[in-house]
Amino acid sequence: MQLLRSQGLGVICGQLSVLLLGVGSVLIAARRQTTYADLALDDLRFFFERPSPWHLWFYLLLGVMVVYALNTVLCTWQNVASRIRMRVKSPALYAPAVMHLAFLAALLAHLIGGVWGRTLPTRVVGPEWSELPWGVSARTVGMSTRQHPDGSFAGVAIELEYRLEGKEELRRGTLGFNQPVVLDASRKVLLIGGFQERPVAAVLSLGERRCELLTGGEPCPLGRQRVQLLGIERAQGLGTVARFQVLDPHGSASTTFGAWPGLTHTLPDGTAVKLEAIESRAFVGVSGREMPGNLWALLGTALLGLGVLLHGRRWL
Numbered sequence: 512m513q514l515l516r517s518q519g520l521g522v523i524c525g526q527l528s529v530l531l532l533g534v535g536s537v538l539i540a541a542r543r544q545t546t547y548a549d550l551a552l553d554d555l556r557f558f559f560e561r562p563s564p565w566h567l568w569f570y571l572l573l574g575v576m577v578v579y580a581l582n583t584v585l586c587t588w589q590n591v592a593s594r595i596r597m598r599v600k601s602p603a604l605y606a607p608a609v610m611h612l613a614f615l616a617a618l619l620a621h622l623i624g625g626v627w628g629r630t631l632p633t634r635v636v637g638p639e640w641s642e643l644p645w646g647v648s649a650r651t652v653g654m655s656t657r658q659h660p661d662g663s664f665a666g667v668a669i670e671l672e673y674r675l676e677g678k679e680e681l682r683r684g685t686l687g688f689n690q691p692v693v694l695d696a697s698r699k700v701l702l703i704g705g706f707q708e709r710p711v712a713a714v715l716s717l718g719e720r721r722c723e724l725l726t727g728g729e730p731c732p733l734g735r736q737r738v739q740l741l742g743i744e745r746a747q748g749l750g751t752v753a754r755f756q757v758l759d760p761h762g763s764a765s766t767t768f769g770a771w772p773g774l775t776h777t778l779p780d781g782t783a784v785k786l787e788a789i790e791s792r793a794f795v796g797v798s799g800r801e802m803p804g805n806l807w808a809l810l811g812t813a814l815l816g817l818g819v820l821l822h823g824r825r826w827l
Contacts, residue, residue, distance in 0.1 A: 515578075516585045524579035531572040538565060552800065555625030580618055587611040602821045610818035616811030624804025631799040633704040636671070638711065638725055638792040644799035645699060646676025652683075654708065654793035667706055669795045686795065697805040704796030710743045713753040714787040721787065730758055734782030741767065743789055751789050 514520060539547045546565045550557050558566045591608045599605075631644045640650050653670035669686040675694075684692035684701075691700035711726045715738060722731030724740035731738055737758040746752040752769045757778055759765045770776050770786040777783050 515582055516589055517582075518586065521579065521582045521586065524575050524582060527575045528572065528579065531568050531575065534568045535572065538568060551630060553621060553625045553628065553804075554630075555622070576618060580615060583611050583615055603823050606818045606821035609814055609821060613811045613814035613818060616807050616814060620804035620807035620811060622804070623807060624802050627801075627803050629801050630702075631801075633796045633798040635794055636797050637709075637794040639728065643673075643701065643797055645694070647673055647694070647701075647799075649673035649701075649797065651793040651795060654706070654795075667703075669703065669706060669793055671701075671795075686797070691800075697809065698801065698803055700800050700802060702798050702800055704798050706793060706795040708791040709794055710751055710789050710791045712790040712792055713740050713743065713755075714790065715755075716785050716787050717782060723790075724755075725792070730756075733784050734778060735760065735780050736765070736778055736782065738778075738784065746771075753786060753789055 539550065542565060546563055549561075558569050587608045591605065594604060634641060634643060636643070636649050636651055638651055640648050643649055649671050650673075651669055652672045654667065656667045657665040659665045667687055668690070671684045671686050671692060672681055673684065673692070674681055686692050686701060686703050688703060691702050693700050713724050715722045715724065715731065715733060717733045720733070722733060722738070724731055724738070726740050726742050728740065739756045739758060741754040741756050743751060743753050746769075749771055752771050754767060754769050755776075756764050757766045757768070765779055768776050772786055772788050775783050775785045
């Protein structure tokens with residue numbers, strides 16, 4: 512028991528943890544295309560569902576972390592109990608114990624998230640409303656990319672508009688790599704799984720009136736008729752061409768036509784409409800991730816902050 516409570520054992524466990532994590536990082540990077548091809552995020556079940564000698568570093572790390580956690584619990588209990596017996600009232604002297612609790616909460620967060628967290632299938636979200644996990648509906652409303660000084664890709668920010676199940680309130684969020692959209696008090700997040708821009712929107716004008724049409728979207732009234740965008744395609748010698756369908760006042764299709772930017776077309780009723788532009792819209796692959804350990808991680812962060820504050824001026 513004395514060995515389990517010793518500070519030396521804690522130091523040894525900390526050093527072994529760093530060493531084993533370093534070994535694991537090297538092995539995962541070296542065998543990313545083979546052994547660890549299906550390892551995602553903080554999933555700990557992977558190591559037990561697919562046992563392998565290449566996972567030895569993780570099995571050793573798990574044992575070290577169990578001993579480390581037990582050592583932290585016993586040391587903290589001994590420290591706090593001795594101060595209570597001595598009737599110590601200075602908050603600063605209890606700060607190390609609070610910070611130890613923060614460490615234990617962080618370990619518990621990783622354990623819960625790694626065992627009970629799960630990633631849901633990826634779904635494509637575009638400018639039209641799409642259904643996502645947990646009853647969330649979302650659509651893209653904008654996209655911006657960042658570049659390094661040499662012109663290489665640096666990052667992307669997808670602007671999402673979404674609403675939760677049973678609620679009409681529209682919310683906005685920015686989705687990017689290492690930038691999830693957080694839901695349900697951080698227990699659920701939306702993650703990016705890929706993105707691209709596609710030419711799916713066309714702007715038609717009739718005088719000062721302008722209509723922005725999406726492929727397969729709602730028709731727009733122009734004159735006494737309505738026009739619907741059927742699709743956008745590449746045509747040899749013409750570039751990008753938009754195909755439209757004209758609906759009569761009763762909603763029946765009367766004719767179709769194609770146009771490219773700058774072209775004016777006369778509808779069957781004599782109305783002349785002009786295709787002002789063909790525009791691209793963002794499409795993004797979105798997956799949902801349930802992260803039940805996040806609340807414990809937040810608790811650990813709060814305890815760590817409390818421990819720093821209890822130290823007072825001693826940490827400056």
